[in-house]
Amino acid sequence: MVRRLDARAPDFESAFQTLLDAKREGDEDVAQAVRAIVADVRARGDAAVKDYTARFDKVELTTLRLDEDEIAAAEAQCPRDALDALDTAARRIEAYHRRQLPKDESFVDETGATLGWRWTPLDSVGLYVPGGTASYPSSVLMNAVPARVAGVARVAMVTPGANPLVLAAARRAGISEIYRIGGAQAVAALAYGTESIAAVDKVVGPGNAYVAAAKREVYGRVGIDSIAGPSEILVVSDGASDPDWIAADLLSQAEHDRSSQCVLITDDAAFADKVEAAAARALETLPRREIASASWHDFGAIIVVARLDDAAALVDRIAPEHLEIATDDPQKLAARVRHAGAIFLGRHTPEAMGDYIAGPNHVLPTSRTARFSSGLSVLDFLKRTTLLSLDARALASLGPKAVTLAQAEGLQAHARSIAVRLDGK
Secondary structure: OOEEEEOOOOOHHHHHHHHHHOOOOOOOOOHHHHHHHHHHHHHHOHHHHHHHHHHHHOOOOOOOEOOHHHHHHHHHOOOHHHHHHHHHHHHHHHHHHHOOOOOOEEEEOOOOOEEEEEEEEOOEEEEEOOOOOOOOHHHHHHHHHHHHHHOOOEEEEEOOOOOHHHHHHHHHOOOOEEEOOOHHHHHHHHHHOOOOOOOOOEEEOOOOHHHHHHHHHHEOOEEEOOOOOOOEEEEEEOOOOOHHHHHHHHHHHHOOOOOOEEEEEEOOHHHHHHHHHHHHHHHOOOOOHHHHHHHHHHHOEEEEOOOHHHHHHHHHHHOOOEEEEEOOOHHHHHOOOOOOOEEEEOOOOOHHHHHHOOOOOOOOOOOOHHHOOOOOOHHHHEEEEEEEEOOHHHHHHHHHHHHHHHHHOOOHHHHHHHHHHHOOO
């Protein structure tokens, strides 16, 4: 049985708050271990990276970087239809993200001051790509393509296992600098550099608890995209949707991880019953049944509201990573939603399309962080620099008030640097 909540019940607020407060991430304390790994990589470079790779991944490395022949040979192993799908995805992701490129600006105000800003790309980015059973070529495209669109000159990728389709995706994203390493040691190598790996300016990409802790540890030395939590989906649907479709959409995220969260909000209690039954049937045949079942039963929920109009306020409190609105007029409800990482509109728009090929980025805020953050975009690989130019007239107009504020703050040298110009000295 999945958790059921009725928004009309007197105890709903308490039950809903319990849902929001549920801790979905493990209690494993890895920070101390990761701190030691990062320090060791800083001190010993390649040797430390190789030692940790042998210890954790059971792989003895002689060289860290894959050469072009190895990458080409891996791509040759990939099915043609998978490569064609990657090509389509890469084109669509690039086209979507090119529209995000911001414009430089310059203008003259009423004092004669010239103000503006300009955008410049980061010099280098490190991309972490999980290996083993969690190999996601789609994440390569979602992280690397926006970086390339932004104009980042160097993208270095680290990935344990060298999954062939991951390497094929890297080639399509223009990445040739690829290292066969993973874990906290790979993040440390990207952040601080080793004999074989030049340090980068920002580290992006998903990973396990050790990777997340390593990103926290190196933040400040380099930028990071975010600390991603377990995946989540919230579906708002009326009773006219196909319950098998909605159940499939919910379970599409449940199969990611035992800690993923899948929530349905509907105004039709009978439809809620049908979706729950459809999910139970679907779980019987899923290859990742054990994982999806744990997610659905431990963290899933079905919420019945009196009217679908009531759903928007609940959506904003949940602030989901993915929001599907399966109604006849999804735009109406979407217009009232403020907090969601990505919104999928209409009954024929499953969230999984956004994961792979539609164009928008699938790197999104989790764990209610959509209240204050956005999904990955071209802007994450750009910096904004402000510009200011004053002539004598503009300085004469604005300077005296700036002097007043500097003196009020007790910063006399600030005040003097302006005043000497006003006095003509």
